[in-house]
Amino acid sequence: MRNLLKCEFTRLTRSVFFWIITGFCVLWPIITALFYHGILAFTFTATGIGFEDVELPKEMLRYLTWMISISFITELPKFSALFACIHIGREYTDGIVRNKIIAGHSRTKIYLSYVLTQLAANAFLCIIYIGASIFGLWISGLGVEVNGGEMFLRLGVGIVVFLTLALIFIVLATIFRRRALPLILSIVIAMISTTAAAVIGNFNLPSKAVDDYIELRSESYEDLVDMGYFSNREVEKLEEEYDKDYYVGLGWKIFHPAYVVTPIGFESDYQASSAGILFGSSMEYTDEINFTEDFYESTFYDKSMLSPSDIDDLDSMHVSYGTLNLIYLAKCFVYMIFIGGWGLFIFRKKNMF
Amino acid sequence: MSETNDYVIKVSNVSKDYGRHHILDSMNFTVPKGSIFGLVGRNGAGKTTIMRIISGLQKPSTGTVEYGFDHKKLGNVGALVELPSIYSNQTARDNLIFQYMNLGLKIDESIDKSLEFVGLANTGNKKAGKFSLGMRQRLGIAMAMSGNPEVLILDEPINGLDPQGIILIRDLLIRLNKEKGVTIIISSHILSELSKLATDFAFVESGKVVKEITADELENAGGLESEFYSGTPEQLLPVLNAMGLRTRIDSDGIIYAKGYYNLTEVVMAANAAGVNIARVVTKETDLETYFVKLVGGESNA
Numbered sequence: 001m002r003n004l005l006k007c008e009f010t011r012l013t014r015s016v017f018f019w020i021i022t023g024f025c026v027l028w029p030i031i032t033a034l035f036y037h038g039i040l041a042f043t044f045t046a047t048g049i050g051f052e053d054v055e056l057p058k059e060m061l062r063y064l065t066w067m068i069s070i071s072f073i074t075e076l077p078k079f080s081a082l083f084a085c086i087h088i089g090r091e092y093t094d095g096i097v098r099n100k101i102i103a104g105h106s107r108t109k110i111y112l113s114y115v116l117t118q119l120a121a122n123a124f125l126c127i128i129y130i131g132a133s134i135f136g137l138w139i140s141g142l143g144v145e146v147n148g149g150e151m152f153l154r155l156g157v158g159i160v161v162f163l164t165l166a167l168i169f170i171v172l173a174t175i176f177r178r179r180a181l182p183l184i185l186s187i188v189i190a191m192i193s194t195t196a197a198a199v200i201g202n203f204n205l206p207s208k209a210v211d212d213y214i215e216l217r218s219e220s221y222e223d224l225v226d227m228g229y230f231s232n233r234e235v236e237k238l239e240e241e242y243d244k245d246y247y248v249g250l251g252w253k254i255f256h257p258a259y260v261v262t263p264i265g266f267e268s269d270y271q272a273s274s275a276g277i278l279f280g281s282s283m284e285y286t287d288e289i290n291f292t293e294d295f296y297e298s299t300f301y302d303k304s305m306l307s308p309s310d311i312d313d314l315d316s317m318h319v320s321y322g323t324l325n326l327i328y329l330a331k332c333f334v335y336m337i338f339i340g341g342w343g344l345f346i347f348r349k350k351n352m353f
Numbered sequence: 354m355s356e357t358n359d360y361v362i363k364v365s366n367v368s369k370d371y372g373r374h375h376i377l378d379s380m381n382f383t384v385p386k387g388s389i390f391g392l393v394g395r396n397g398a399g400k401t402t403i404m405r406i407i408s409g410l411q412k413p414s415t416g417t418v419e420y421g422f423d424h425k426k427l428g429n430v431g432a433l434v435e436l437p438s439i440y441s442n443q444t445a446r447d448n449l450i451f452q453y454m455n456l457g458l459k460i461d462e463s464i465d466k467s468l469e470f471v472g473l474a475n476t477g478n479k480k481a482g483k484f485s486l487g488m489r490q491r492l493g494i495a496m497a498m499s500g501n502p503e504v505l506i507l508d509e510p511i512n513g514l515d516p517q518g519i520i521l522i523r524d525l526l527i528r529l530n531k532e533k534g535v536t537i538i539i540s541s542h543i544l545s546e547l548s549k550l551a552t553d554f555a556f557v558e559s560g561k562v563v564k565e566i567t568a569d570e571l572e573n574a575g576g577l578e579s580e581f582y583s584g585t586p587e588q589l590l591p592v593l594n595a596m597g598l599r600t601r602i603d604s605d606g607i608i609y610a611k612g613y614y615n616l617t618e619v620v621m622a623a624n625a626a627g628v629n630i631a632r633v634v635t636k637e638t639d640l641e642t643y644f645v646k647l648v649g650g651e652s653n654a
Binding site: 003007093094096098101103104105 | 408409410424428432440447454456457506
């Protein structure tokens with residue numbers, strides 16, 4: 001196994017295409033940061049405020065740092081898929097897999113050597129991308145805000161989430177002999193995933209309603225009752241009328257399970273929930289954010305419409321930072337075992353001549 | 354045929370089915386250690402399939418393959434089945450470096466020696482993808498040889514090569530066998546070439562080995578047979594025997610001799626003994642003829 005890994009890593013470092021992608025991972029986030037800087041400078045100048053005089057609020061810097069850094073999740077999949085197909089595909093087209101089997105390596109070890117090398121390569125690319133994002137924000141003069149280092153933890157989980165998606169491409173590349181088919185499949189998956197991540201991510205951005213909820217949540221509902229927001233009769237009536245399922249809606253019921261189970265939703269879910277948490281500076285989960293949004297959108301917008309029971313329900317949906325990341329890591333683990341195990345099963349059975 | 358336990362590979366009752374298609378049907382043969390073992394058979398007879406099974410690329414449906422050495426040790430089996438497996442975007446040297454890494458071998462001057470051995474020392478930065486077929490075959494052999502294997506399995510290694518390429522591969526294989534003691538299992542359509550290389554043969558027909566024979570036995574069974582006509586055959590007989598030919602004489606005084614010889618040397622030896630040779634008629638039963646006799650029909654091996 002060590003021999004195989006050594007060989008694969010050496011081959012990786014000699015791959016021109018790998019270094020081209022690495023170059024992209026360095027340049028793209030820097031260009032993005034400079035682009036954001038340009039837009040902000042133009043906006044401030046156009047409104048008569050000198051950009052040099054403005055100190056960007058922490059919230060905005062945090063937003064920029066997160067959005068530019070985490071965008072490897074949407075930018076890298078196409079390259080990751082292409083690279084896996086080219087790099088592993090050559091092992092088939094040149095017959096090297098056969099060489100390794102004949103030499104006496106087990107199929108399991110050969111498969112693992114491909115998977116581990118590719119995962120390491122993708123992790124390296126993500127780290128380069130994040131580093132270049134921070135460097136880009138710094139040299140552009142915008143500055144960096146990493147939320148007391150917590151953002152690195154979230155980006156770390158983001159890398160694991162991305163690697164889970166990348167594993168799909170890697171497995172496809174290992175089980176198909178021809179390069180074209182896994183390449184097409186991978187790129188289609190990557191494109192759908194990227195688009196869905198962007199669309200759903202935007203949909204999940206927290207609204208004013210969420211901010212209000214967050215504000216409201218900081219007070220106990222007992223206090224709200226005491227403050228006269230609700231009478232006991234109103235509370236009973238609202239609780240009777242309250243129907244969570246009505247607000248969540250049928251579409252969401254169908255979409256959401258698919259959304260969280262598929263890699264597409266899995267990836268975008270992480271982006272959205274993380275963004276929601278970071279922007280709101282609170283500890284909300286996507287379910288919670290969306291439910292709140294739906295709730296507000298479906299009713300006359302008034303904070304007082306939230307009954308103590310609603311707040312209880314919403315609070316019960318609350319997931320902490322730590323728990324959220326653990327959930328994602330656990331999901332990643334399950335995905336990796338499932339996808340990787342399936343790939344290994346096929347690879348072991350596969351005709352190799 | 355060497356009837357000892359000194360074998361490298363023993364194939365026992367190996368069958369291979371693809372659905373309803375029976376590719377191998379209870380195949381049996383033994384590859385003696387140190388031999389060049391030629392597998393002879395028509396297209397579709399099962400040569401490549403048994404080579405894949407021996408080299409570990411496929412598993413038999415039934416039957417066993419026993420190895421007379423530790424075949425699980427990395428690099429102890431080298432094979433070039435169908436096409437050479439080499440990185441086309443790497444140089445010959447880099448290909449060997451990767452192969453060494455895969456086998457856990459130290460990257461040292463032995464790589465250059467290997468390249469020299471197969472005649473690829475001067476390929477420099479040329480990528481293997483731009484090599485001629487012969488060069489690719491030789492590089493494939495060098496890679497297969499990297500771990501100093503006990504056995505080298507070569508499926509059609511001279512297929513598609515020009516005459517010069519064939520000679521180079523033939524010489525290379527003979528040197529590997531003689532100098533490094535590598536047992537070679539080889540199949541080829543070009544039976545005349547195979548007969549120049551192999552020390553043992555297995556004739557494969559319809560997924561079975563129908564005959565195993567050594568090169569010596571083949572020569573006895575066929576080979577070059579000559580009829581010597583002389584006025585004094587009794588005097589010529591010891592001259593021919595002295596030259597290593599296997600002889601018999603019939604009632605008409607015609608001497609039948611089996612084996613290969615240099616005619617000039619025979620004539621000179623006869624002159625020296627004061628014997629005259631009136632006429633020599635030769636006929637050769639080569640591997641191809643033997644194969645056709647054995648399995649019937651056209652050769653098409």
